[in-house]
Amino acid sequence: MPVAHLKEKRYIIGCSDLALTLIVLFSNKSEAPMLIQRSLVHNLIVNYRDLFKKELTDREHAQISLLSEKLDKCVIEVAVFGMVSKGKTSVLNALFGQNLGETGAINGVTKESCIYEWKMPSSSLANTQKSKKLQLRFVDTQGIDEVGGEVGSYISLEVAKRSDLILFVIAGDMTRLEQEAIAQLQIFYKPILLVFNKTDLYPESDRHTIFEALQNVDMQRLISPQEIVLIMAKPKPTKVRIQYSDGRESQEVWEQPKPDVQPLRERILSLLNTEGKVLLEVNVLRSLLELQEAVTQRYLQKLQVDRSILALVFIGEAIGLLLSPSLWLDGVINGSVNSLLVLLLIGKYPSQKKYLWLMLIVAIAALCGILGIDSELTRYLQILWSGLSLSFLSSRITHDIQNSQGYGRLGARKLMEEIIESVPHSSILRRFKTFS
Ligand SMILES: Nc1nc2c(ncn2[C@@H]2O[C@H](COP(=O)(O)OP(=O)(O)OP(=O)(O)O)[C@@H](O)[C@H]2O)c(=O)[nH]1
Numbered sequence: 452m453p454v455a456h457l458k459e460k461r462y463i464i465g466c467s468d469l470a471l472t473l474i475v476l477f478s479n480k481s482e483a484p485m486l487i488q489r490s491l492v493h494n495l496i497v498n499y500r501d502l503f504k505k506e507l508t509d510r511e512h513a514q515i516s517l518l519s520e521k522l523d524k525c526v527i528e529v530a531v532f533g534m535v536s537k538g539k540t541s542v543l544n545a546l547f548g549q550n551l552g553e554t555g556a557i558n559g560v561t562k563e564s565c566i567y568e569w570k571m572p573s574s575s576l577a578n579t580q581k582s583k584k585l586q587l588r589f590v591d592t593q594g595i596d597e598v599g600g601e602v603g604s605y606i607s608l609e610v611a612k613r614s615d616l617i618l619f620v621i622a623g624d625m626t627r628l629e630q631e632a633i634a635q636l637q638i639f640y641k642p643i644l645l646v647f648n649k650t651d652l653y654p655e656s657d658r659h660t661i662f663e664a665l666q667n668v669d670m671q672r673l674i675s676p677q678e679i680v681l682i683m684a685k686p687k688p689t690k691v692r693i694q695y696s697d698g699r700e701s702q703e704v705w706e707q708p709k710p711d712v713q714p715l716r717e718r719i720l721s722l723l724n725t726e727g728k729v730l731l732e733v734n735v736l737r738s739l740l741e742l743q744e745a746v747t748q749r750y751l752q753k754l755q756v757d758r759s760i761l762a763l764v765f766i767g768e769a770i771g772l773l774l775s776p777s778l779w780l781d782g783v784i785n786g787s788v789n790s791l792l793v794l795l796l797i798g799k800y801p802s803q804k805k806y807l808w809l810m811l812i813v814a815i816a817a818l819c820g821i822l823g824i825d826s827e828l829t830r831y832l833q834i835l836w837s838g839l840s841l842s843f844l845s846s847r848i849t850h851d852i853q854n855s856q857g858y859g860r861l862g863a864r865k866l867m868e869e870i871i872e873s874v875p876h877s878s879i880l881r882r883f884k885t886f887s
């Protein structure tokens with residue numbers, strides 16, 4: 452589906468409560484954890500792009516550039532998912548202390564994904580920190596049950612795929628549909644925080660019962676207890692009676708209690724602070740892996756066809772050489788057919804340009820034939836040389852493919868597993884292993 456079909460609104464937001472906390476958090480660090488210099492991941496992306504420069508489509512080039520930019524700029528994307536009217540937009544409004552999006556009691560207030568992008572203003576950082584940029588993107592989505600049709604599902608899928616962290620908002624005990632949605636989101640191996648919103652609607656005892664139910668054994672396969680946070684993003688207005696000291700009649704008014712999203716804010720910040728860098732790296736690697744798998748698949752299909760053609764042409768050439776009556780003709784057949792094949796392969800697989808020297812072997816083989824050093828010997832040598840050079844070239848192409856596959860030298864899977872293996876056991880990333 453073309454990217455143009457994605458309907459998203461993008462807003463750049465200024466300072467907010469969350470942003471301010473982050474500035475303090477990140478500028479206090481002597482070694483900002485999310486700052487990724489020339490990391491292993493970055494090198495892997497650059498090396499992969501260099502090797503497959505010519506073979507990648509424009510779209511793939513753009514995707515790789517985006518991944519590299521995401522790493523360089525430390526862009527962390529947090530997506531908010533949940534059923535309609537559970538308070539997704541209210542959670543964002545409360546987190547940022549601003550009215551970012553419209554909220555309402557009817558289902559489906561948010562009609563399209565909205566990206567709230569907050570760029571750390573460079574003026575807010577000391578000179579030494581200026582290079583250490585951080586970008587946070589929060590994506591508000593339509594309710595999962597509201598997403599109708601192919602385009603809607605595709606958008607949600609795309610948002611889930613590219614996000615680094617998912618906030619799944621519920622407003623009470625979980626329904627089967629919500630459990631299924633979480634299980635689906637886990638396909639993308641993204642850390643998920645379960646946000647139990649609207650807790651003001653429950654008396655303390657009910658709230659506790661629901662919280663316990665969310666931690667039962669079945670649920671723990673989906674979400675661990677540390678990943679559940681209880682909040683109230685927009686508590687129901689309450690009636691308060693105002694008593695006047697000057698003797699006026701008392702009056703009842705509606706008062707809007709303050710939201711309480713501090714547990715969520717703290718959980719996000721501590722997560723980003725301790726695991727932001729690895730979350731970002733693993734996510735970038737996962738996207739790269741997906742791209743690599745598509746490129747490799749295409750490459751393998753192309754190679755399979757080319758190998759069969761190559762074998763047929765080579766057999767034809769060998770028969771031609773054996774049957775040819777003149778040494779001159781041998782040289783011409785050998786020189787022209789082999790040069791054509793080598794050039795064709797290098798033309799189709801530009802990463803093999805470094806093997807252009809094979810043309811020299813082909814030329815020598817042809818020259819030997821033309822000079823007629825020994826008609827029988829040169830004939831067999833010509834066949835042998837062309838066979839060897841062509842099989843060498845095709846084995847180098849296969850080698851490149853193996854390098855670019857998941858566990859190859861340039862494969863994203865190996866590095867991703869190494870990173871996940873290196874994080875502490877308490878890390879949210881460790882949960883991915885359960886689902887792999
Ligand atoms: N009591 C209570 N109501 C809340 C809370 N948070 C949100 N609401 C109300 O829930 C309703 C839906 O809130 P939204 O933020 O629009 O929910 P949403 O999930 O974004 O809804 P859609 O965009 O329609 O999917 C609104 O009437 C809010 O006032 C809360 O903590 N407590």
Ligand SMILES: [Mg+2]
Binds near residue numbers: 539540554561
């Ligand atoms: Mg909404």
